[in-house]
Amino acid sequence: MKPEDVKWRIIDKPGETFKVHRSIYTDPEIYKAELEEIFEGNWIYVAHDSQLPNANDYFTTMVGRQPVVISRDDEGKLHGFINACTHRGAKICRKKKGNAKNWSCPYHGWVFNPQGEILDIKSLDTANYPDGFQKSDYNLTPIKVDSYAGFIFASINTEVQELEDHLAGAKVFMDMFSEQSEQGLEILPGTSVYTHHGNWKMQAENGVDGYHLDVVHASYLTLAGMRAKEAAEAAGGDNIKAIQPQNPDTTGGNYALGNGHVMIWIDIANFRDRGLGLQYDSLVERVGEHRAKWMAGRLRQVMIYPNVILFDGISTQMRHWRPLSQDETEVTVNCIAPVGEPAESRKRRLRQYEDFYGASGLATPDDLTEFDACQEGYYGAKSPWQDFDRGMKSHQMGADDDARSIGLEPESSAERAADESLYHGEYRQWVKLLSEGAD
């Protein structure tokens, strides 16, 4: 694939139009290039600190097509390796997570430590290896690993830029997320993993799509309104207190944060019903009124390109994904919460999470139906262009006043959460990574 094979698929005329060719969701050649240049060439979110908190903990996952193991050594430092024995390739760590001072390969017994060093080759003294054989040539193959605010990222590409440079403006919102408690965040027990029909880029679009909210999630919003009404009339108990964001078509905003990362924000009318909202007054004391408003009073959904969204909206969720083919995606979701929050807040957060974000909640099945419908529609090659012009006239490059007020210098700002101009940032990064890779 050459750069020109990629570039024609995006029409980017600032102030005029921004279109994406639907072949990028269906073309197997594009899919292959995305695996190489984006999923195996860039930083990928892999885990949260709380999933491997102790010395000698490890966590296994995939980066693109490649199995990896992330480990923490006895000094607390993170490492990452291809999860394949340097002898004959068997996966070394086979559980999702665990704790071990040494990893013994179940196939022929070679032993490694969490720093990836080979400690033992079974019966080395009788092996008759050739003269040039060096045990140290068989350390595990390292990958790049780093973390920011407790969120751990890995890259197969050891030449990738520094993580903090990659994260760009997303760091402002990652800080806001992790500062919900002075002790940071924790992934709560219970992980849902599901696959769906639909290209991975739909995940990267839909989780920051303010425009679909009142259409696809009409049943959720109607139910939330009914529950609130019933509770107000004292006709029934309401232990969920469903969160009701304001109209994204008239309020909030969105930002392109650099390097493909994007976010939307919307004010929440009943924010005091949120897990963090229940502690609003003490939050104001700790972080000040303005920051408290951003942290507890506003829905924020932050997509860190290319594979994770931090949701701080209806509840708090980490959602990350990996492509399985151009037509199929695997999604992993967790509820994430402030460490040490009061029991009442935790309970509220969990009920709201199940209500909306859980795999069988009121939101997920409705979104999956649309992914299915879009992926089928994308094969209608006679109608090939995707439109991202909504909000173009009011969209501005650089920071607006809201961004400046939190020290954010975004690539672009928009004044409504339902505007679609944030996708320009996302797809400019897509075309950059793929065309540079093709070069």
Ligand code: FES
């Ligand atoms: S494959 Fe691991 S020791 Fe042989």
Ligand SMILES: [Fe+2]
């Ligand atoms: Fe949705």
